[in-house]
Every structure is written in C-alpha cells, then in structure tokens.
Amino acid sequence: MAAGFACKQFVISHEHCAMKVNTDSFILGSWSEAPMRGRALDIGCGSGILSLMLRQRMGQSSQVLALDIDEGAVRQTRQNVAASPWPDDITVFNADVRHHDIAGLFDVIVCNPPYFANGQVGSRTHLQQSQTRQQARQQDSLSADELFGITANLISEQGTLQCLYPTAQAAHIIEQASQHGWCLQRQLTVIPKPDKPSHVTAFGFSRQPVSTPELASLLIRKADNQYSQAYRALCQPFYLAF
Incomplete structure (x- = not known):
C-alpha cells in the first residue's frame, strides 16, 4: 500500500502526498451526504480520494472541484483523476481556499481538515514528520473558524458541509460552526476498538436547522x-475486501 490503494472503481496512488489514504478518509467519504447531481467541493484534496468517492456516489452530470495548497498533492490528484472513470468531471487546482476566488455555489462540501491546533502537534513522532505532512495536519494552515466562515459563502441553500475532527474537539467544533450559521445535522463518533476511546468524529452541517441531530457511533x-459489520456496510461500495 506504499504506492497506492485499489478501490472497487478507481485506484488511489498517494506516494507524493503528505497524508496517505487511511481509515478516516474512507469513513468520511463513505458517510458524507452526496446528492445524485450537483457540484461538490473538496477542500484540501490530498490524493483526491474524497473527490473520487463523491463523484462515484453522485452519478452522471456531477462536477467536483478539488483544491490543495501542496503542489505534490495536486499532481497526485490529477494523476488519480485522469486514471479514473471520471477524468472530465473533477477539476483540480493548486490553490488556498482562503485566497482563491471560487465561482458559484456547491451542493456538498467535504474537508478532512488539519487535525491539530497550534501548540497541540502531539507526539515526538509527529514532530519528526515532514514539513508538508505537518502542514497537512496542523490547523495553522486552515483553522476551523476559517473553514466554517469560508464555506458559509460557498454552499447552496440546501447544501451540506461534511468534515472530520478529533473527538476531543467536538463541542468546540460545533460551537465554531454555529457562529457562522452552520447547524449540526449529523454526527458520527468513530471508535477504533471496544477498549479504545474515540479518536475522531465526523460532522455533517447544513444551513437549515434540524429539530434533533442524528447522533451515531461507528466501531x-x-x-x-x-x-465490524457496521464498518463493512459503510465502506462496502469502495473497499475491495468488502
């Protein structure tokens, strides 16, 4: 898996990406809402896995715009898109969403954003990671406040924003989103094993309030x-082993 990962309808090469294909990517891409038609935006596309997962689920006449600030990731995504069944449906830009002029509105926005806030870079192992990998994982490159503020101006009236953050930050993330008019629609707490605490949580936000957000967990x-059977069922459309 060093050079790539084969899914049922496409192959993801990731040797030039700071962040490799991982379980979090599969969960977010499988769990995210995806309208059958429309426009999708993938912020911080990395290898392009979320863009390709969205395009597979959205169907014909759909368009995906993928952005990343890392040139290596952009080249990788373009290669993966070109080799996929949908080379004309995904457009990739080397751009910073904070400064790039994006035209039009989107029906779904996905982002597997930087994990660590400044000063929370984690272990010694993390400190030894490459600069591009640290940039991909630290919120210095795109804070939650920036993400929610920017996407609030890019989403259609009925559109949704899907993102993933450490579970320890869940309450803060929901509060940050609400300050920009985002309403929690769904939340999925991810548990690696029965004896392990949750490490990440996926969030689904919309501009329309819901009476009771859908709260669930995934082992x-x-x-x-x-x-688990639940994980197999969620990722079955993509994961070759399922």
Whole structure:
C-alpha cells in the first residue's frame, strides 16, 4: 500500500502526498451526504480520494472541484483523476481556499481538515514528520473558524458541509460552526476498538436547522480485531475486501 490503494472503481496512488489514504478518509467519504447531481467541493484534496468517492456516489452530470495548497498533492490528484472513470468531471487546482476566488455555489462540501491546533502537534513522532505532512495536519494552515466562515459563502441553500475532527474537539467544533450559521445535522463518533476511546468524529452541517441531530457511533474493529459489520456496510461500495 506504499504506492497506492485499489478501490472497487478507481485506484488511489498517494506516494507524493503528505497524508496517505487511511481509515478516516474512507469513513468520511463513505458517510458524507452526496446528492445524485450537483457540484461538490473538496477542500484540501490530498490524493483526491474524497473527490473520487463523491463523484462515484453522485452519478452522471456531477462536477467536483478539488483544491490543495501542496503542489505534490495536486499532481497526485490529477494523476488519480485522469486514471479514473471520471477524468472530465473533477477539476483540480493548486490553490488556498482562503485566497482563491471560487465561482458559484456547491451542493456538498467535504474537508478532512488539519487535525491539530497550534501548540497541540502531539507526539515526538509527529514532530519528526515532514514539513508538508505537518502542514497537512496542523490547523495553522486552515483553522476551523476559517473553514466554517469560508464555506458559509460557498454552499447552496440546501447544501451540506461534511468534515472530520478529533473527538476531543467536538463541542468546540460545533460551537465554531454555529457562529457562522452552520447547524449540526449529523454526527458520527468513530471508535477504533471496544477498549479504545474515540479518536475522531465526523460532522455533517447544513444551513437549515434540524429539530434533533442524528447522533451515531461507528466501531471499526471488534474485540477479535476483525472489521465490524457496521464498518463493512459503510465502506462496502469502495473497499475491495468488502
């Protein structure tokens, strides 16, 4: 898996990307709402996996715009898109969403954003990572406040924003989103194993308030280390082993 990851309808090469294909990507891409037709925006596209997962689920006449500030990631995404069944439906830009003039509104926006706030870079291992990988993981490059503020001006009236943050930040993320008019619609707490605490949570926001947000949890592996049935069902449209 060093050079790539084969999905059912496309292959993701990721050797030139700071952030490799991982479980979080599969969960967010599989769980995110995807209208059958419309426009999608992938902020911080990395290898392009979320763009391709969205395009597979959205169907014909859909268009995806993918952005990343890292030139290597953009080249990788373009290669993966060109080799996919939808080379004409995904447009990739080397751009910073904070400064790039994006025309039109989107029906769905996805972002697997930087994980760590400044001063929370984590372990010694993380400190030894490459500069591009640290940039991809730290909120210095795109804070939650910036993400919610920018996307509020890019979403259609009925559109949704799907993102993923550490579970420890969940309450703060929901509060930050609400300050920009985003309403929590869905929330998925991801649990790696029964004896492990949740590490990340996926969020689905809309501009329309809902009376009761949908709150759920997802166990990735059972106690015997086998994938759970829920995880298999969620990722089945993409994961070759399922």
